[in-house]
Amino acid sequence: MDQEQLSGRRFLEVTVLNALITVFEFVGGLLSGSLSLLSDAVHNLGDSLSIIFSYVAHVISKRKQTKTNTYGFKRAEILSALFNAIFLIILSVFLIFGAIDRIQNPEKINGLVMLIVAVVGTVANLISTLLLSKGAKHNLNMKATYLHLLSDTLSSMGIIVGGILIELFNWTIIDPIITILVACYILWESLPVLHKTIAILMECAPKLDYAGINQDLLKIDGITRVHHVHALMVDENSIVFSAHVNMENMQLNQVQHIYDQINQLLKGKYGIDHVTIQPETTHGEDEDFFYDKDKDI
Incomplete structure (x- = not known):
């Protein structure tokens, strides 16, 4: 199997996994009352769309140059990475505001349901992250998609910790705090991707000696x-x-x-x-x- 077929298969596998995680976490979030689960479900929905978008861009980028595109179509992946980075930043801002509102207006949370859903989500997200980890080292488009999945994995792990603390000590405030921490991490990882994609599209000189x-x-x-x-x-x-x-x-x-x-x-x-x-x-x-x-x- 060549690299092109392998990439396509992995994008498909990750897309299916994320779609299943989205439905599972959305239902779990409604049943448990957990904001972090619901926000993670929305994040996963965005990830599924992002992965599809990234794969389409990946396929387009492999087309040969033409008379009208004399440098080829490589920047399709740069545009995809830009879109993904912007989406992640906007999502992070919404998550932070939602978490602040939940801190001010706390709600009852079922820690056990939250914990079970988070464990399943963590395993699925970890598998998805590993599937795309290799390509993320040398490709901004794959890296942006990989960051989506990595942030989901960390979010699910944070939700596990939150579920345990809520179940043992009824610390419901931990749920929005975890949401804020994950959102800040997503921002931290997304800004460099945004900066580099803009630099490429603005045709800034690469860092050379x-x-x-x-x-x-x-x-x-x-x-x-x-x-x-x-x-x-x-x-x-x-x-x-x-x-x-x-x-x-x-x-x-x-x-x-x-x-x-x-x-x-x-x-x-x-x-x-x-x-x-x-x-x-x-x-x-x-x-x-x-x-x-x-x-x-």
């Missing part, structure tokens, strides 16, 4: 200056780099040899996927590495 790139390029025989550099990320794993390179006056076949060295250096040492070089002799030789004198796009 630009001083090192400049020094290494100048070491190549025939290059006298590098300027007018642009760098951006198509997605979190694909970097595009372009530069104007001043070279000694030479024949075109010699320039090609320098191109090969530049490509080998940038791809091998700095992980840059797509390199575009504009060769020049003296034009722009007084310009800086990053062009900042006027608009050029």
